[in-house]
Every structure is written in C-alpha cells, then in structure tokens.
Amino acid sequence: MKLIYISPLRYPSEKAGSLFSMKACEAFAEEGLLVELWVPRRRNPIRHDPFDYYGIKRNFRLVYLPVVDLSPLPFFYFPLALSFAVSVFVYALIRRIPQAIYYSHEEFALFLLTYLSGRTVYEIHDFPGKSVLFRYLFRRLDFVVANNQWKAPKIKERFSFPPERILAVPNGVDLAQFSIPLSKEDARQKLGLPSAGKVIVYTGSLFGWKxxxxxxxxxxxxxxxxxxxCVGGGEKDSADFRKKYADISSLHLVGQRPHAEIPLWLRAADVLVLPNTAREDISKYYTSPMKLFEYMASGTPIVASDLPSVREVVNEKLVYFFEPDNVADLTRAVEDVLGNPSDAAKKSARAYTTVQRYTWNVRAKEIINEIGIAK
Structure with a gap:
C-alpha cells in the first residue's frame, strides 16, 4: 500500500509545516510504507535541496506538480490552492495508484481525491471553518488526524464526524538530531558566539501569534x-524586527538557518523560550508546537507561555511557565532559570525523559495502527 502525502507549501521553506511534512513522510517510510510527497512547483528564495536542508533521509519520493504561483501578489493563495488541487487530481488519475492512502492537511486537493478509489485522511493543523467545502469534505473523509487533544471533540461536534474515526496525536521530534554530543561551550564556538554571558534562544517564525x-x-x-x-523568520519579518527593535543591543536576529543547524543553537543556550501569544486561537488552542518537542529533546531549560496547547504536553515539573503576553512575567521566569541552575537542570532532565514518547516514529506507528494501513 502506498501513502501519498499532499502539501501545498514550498520545499524547503521557513515555515514549520514544510519540516513537519518531510519528517512525517520520513517516519512513515521508516515504518515500512511506500511514501510519496506531492508538492507544488513554486517560486522559492531558498535555494537548497529539501532533504539536505532539513537533514531528511531519502527514503521517500518528492514529486513537484505544476501550479499557478502568483506570489508575492496579494490574494495569490486561492489560484495557487485551486491549481494545485487540479494538478493533484489529474496526476492521481494518470497514476491510478491501487489501494492508495491520500493523506493531507490541504482541503481543496483532498476533497477532489475523495471521488477517486483509495482512502482519504485529513490531518488538521488549524481548525476547519463552517464553509460548504468543509461540510462536504467531512461527509466523504475516511479518517481525521488532529494534532492535539483539544480538536478531537470539537471536530465531532461541528461536523458530526464519527469519533472512532478521529485520532488525536501530537507532533513529534527526531531525538537523534537534537541529542547532540556537544557541550554548551563547543556549540557556541561552532556558531561563533561569545563563550561568556548568558544566552536566551528562540527558534522559529516571527509571525504575530508566535x-x-x-x-x-x-x-x-x-x-x-x-x-x-532569535533564529528563524522570513526576510521581511526579520527586516521589520530589525527596524523596530534596532535600539536593543542585546537582541540578535539571526534570520533563517538550515534546520540541521538548529540543534547547535539549542545546545548553546542557557534558556529556550516558547513565547506564544494567548490572543489568537491558533496559538492558544490549535497548535502542537514542534519547537517545544525540539526544546525538550535538547536538554536545555525551557520557559513557555502558559497555554492549553502547551499544557497538553508539559507541566510545571518540566518547564517554567509565564503568563502569555506579559513581559514582566517572562522576565521573571527567565531569571528563575538563571538563578536556580540546579532546579532548572532537574526540570530539563524530566522534560528530556518525557519527550522520548513523542518521536516521529512513535507518531507514525500510532497513525498506521489506528487507520489500519497494511504495509
């Protein structure tokens, strides 16, 4: 049986979603499935091979399909999504893959694929609206995967979808990639950072809800x-931050770096911060932050926003919480870490132990078993 993963994102890109899809495909392939990742052939300022950029094994096939890409023009996404859906549907018709599993978080393409032979699995990263498209999509889907527990009952309520065909499973992490055999000092030397002083690190995008x-x-x-x-963020977001916060001499906006370099930054840090806002539902309820699992796997102390989406994974025994969007309370939490190294080390050790059950392969196995995919 072949699993066809469908994603509308750029590969590679500065967004976590692209990394997620690559890691998910790698894990499905490692669990014995034949896997293909179908993506749009889009304009891309990042000139790197996706497998090398993310440090991914070449155990699945990456297929680029033609699309209408009008970015960076306003309202470019609809023609992109529509043309990608058509490309996916036509390519699937041509291929005629027997017993295919079509797996996606892209609703347009997946809706068309429900009219072909094969099974359809919708992985939900945000939360579906009440549009006609979603109502019809949920009537035709075979299975739904939600990336946190909050979504599962909400999906059942909104779409009357059978709960036995909903699986809630969080995102994952590659433990080997982040458990690197380097000291903090060695990591700083490799990155060209000063050996003295305390280092606070955030990795990821600079979107508002982060x-x-x-x-x-x-x-x-x-x-x-x-x-x-701050390690990550697109060129525009990074430029905006540099302009807005030019007066803060202790702030370093590193910009986008290859994902294979991120473990060095996490090891070089004294504190890792997950500062998600409480002002947007995507942050408060919908997300399953991949960076949280990466932080936990690094063994470095963590300061995190006290949000329902975060508490699904960690508690006070594992991280230092602060009130979201509260500068003073974030400052207090960071100072607690720096002022209590023994307690911080105990929390980070417990976090490392806990994250062992959140690997990409554990996640893939659970999905395969629940959906009943034959290898």
Whole structure:
C-alpha cells in the first residue's frame, strides 16, 4: 500500500509545516510504507535541496506538480490552492495508484481525491471553518488526524464526524538530531558566539501569534550580560524586527538557518523560550508546537507561555511557565532559570525523559495502527 502525502507549501521553506511534512513522510517510510510527497512547483528564495536542508533521509519520493504561483501578489493563495488541487487530481488519475492512502492537511486537493478509489485522511493543523467545502469534505473523509487533544471533540461536534474515526496525536521530534554530543561551550564556538554571558534562544517564525515580540521587549530589561538570539523568520519579518527593535543591543536576529543547524543553537543556550501569544486561537488552542518537542529533546531549560496547547504536553515539573503576553512575567521566569541552575537542570532532565514518547516514529506507528494501513 502506498501513502501519498499532499502539501501545498514550498520545499524547503521557513515555515514549520514544510519540516513537519518531510519528517512525517520520513517516519512513515521508516515504518515500512511506500511514501510519496506531492508538492507544488513554486517560486522559492531558498535555494537548497529539501532533504539536505532539513537533514531528511531519502527514503521517500518528492514529486513537484505544476501550479499557478502568483506570489508575492496579494490574494495569490486561492489560484495557487485551486491549481494545485487540479494538478493533484489529474496526476492521481494518470497514476491510478491501487489501494492508495491520500493523506493531507490541504482541503481543496483532498476533497477532489475523495471521488477517486483509495482512502482519504485529513490531518488538521488549524481548525476547519463552517464553509460548504468543509461540510462536504467531512461527509466523504475516511479518517481525521488532529494534532492535539483539544480538536478531537470539537471536530465531532461541528461536523458530526464519527469519533472512532478521529485520532488525536501530537507532533513529534527526531531525538537523534537534537541529542547532540556537544557541550554548551563547543556549540557556541561552532556558531561563533561569545563563550561568556548568558544566552536566551528562540527558534522559529516571527509571525504575530508566535509571541516573539514579548521576548524581544523582555530583552530590554534582562540583566546585563544576557543576550537574546532569535533564529528563524522570513526576510521581511526579520527586516521589520530589525527596524523596530534596532535600539536593543542585546537582541540578535539571526534570520533563517538550515534546520540541521538548529540543534547547535539549542545546545548553546542557557534558556529556550516558547513565547506564544494567548490572543489568537491558533496559538492558544490549535497548535502542537514542534519547537517545544525540539526544546525538550535538547536538554536545555525551557520557559513557555502558559497555554492549553502547551499544557497538553508539559507541566510545571518540566518547564517554567509565564503568563502569555506579559513581559514582566517572562522576565521573571527567565531569571528563575538563571538563578536556580540546579532546579532548572532537574526540570530539563524530566522534560528530556518525557519527550522520548513523542518521536516521529512513535507518531507514525500510532497513525498506521489506528487507520489500519497494511504495509
């Protein structure tokens, strides 16, 4: 049986969704499935091979399909999504893959595929609206995978979807990639960071719901000798942050880096911050933050926003919580970590133990078993 994973994103890209799809496909393939990842052939400022960029094994096939890509023009997404859906449908018709599993978080393409032979699995990363498309899609789907527990009962309520065909399973992490045999000092040397002083690190995008502005504002009041490094973000977002926060000398906006380099940043840090906002539902309820699992796998102490989406994975025994969007409370939590290294080490050790059950392969096995995919 072949699993066809369908994603409308750029490969590679600065968004976590692209990494997620690559890691999911790698894990499904490692569990014995024949896997293909179908993606749009889009304009891409990142000129790297996706497998090398993310450090992914070449155990599945990456297929690029033609689309109408009008980015960066406004409203480019609809023609992109529509043309991608048509390309996927036509390609599937041509291929005529027997016993295919069509697996996607892209509703347009998946809806068309429900009219072909094969099974359809919808993985939900945000939360579906009440549009006609979603109502018809949920009537035809074979299975739904939600990336956190909050969504499962809500999907049943909104779409009257059978609960026995809904699986809630969080995102995952590659433990080997983040459990690197390097000291903090060695990691800093490799990255060209000063050996002295305290280092606070955030990795990921700079979108508003990520809450990075709260961390950046806290950089104004951290103790002397504490530096903040934000690793990630697209060119425009990084440029906007540099302009807005040019007066903060302790802030370093590193920009987008290959994912294979991220473990070095996590090891080089004294504190890792997950500053998600409580002002948007995607952050408060919908997400299953991949960076949280990566932080846990690094063994470095974590400061995190106290949100329902985060508490599905961790508690006070594993991380230091702070009130979301509260600069003073984030500052307090970081100072707690720096001022209590023994307690911080115990929490990070417990977090590392806990994250062992959140690997990509554990996740893939659970999905395969629940859906009943024959290898």
């Amino acid at each position: 809450g990075v502005n709260t961390l950046v504002e806290a950089a104004r009041v951290f103790s002397e000798g504490v530096a903040v490094y």
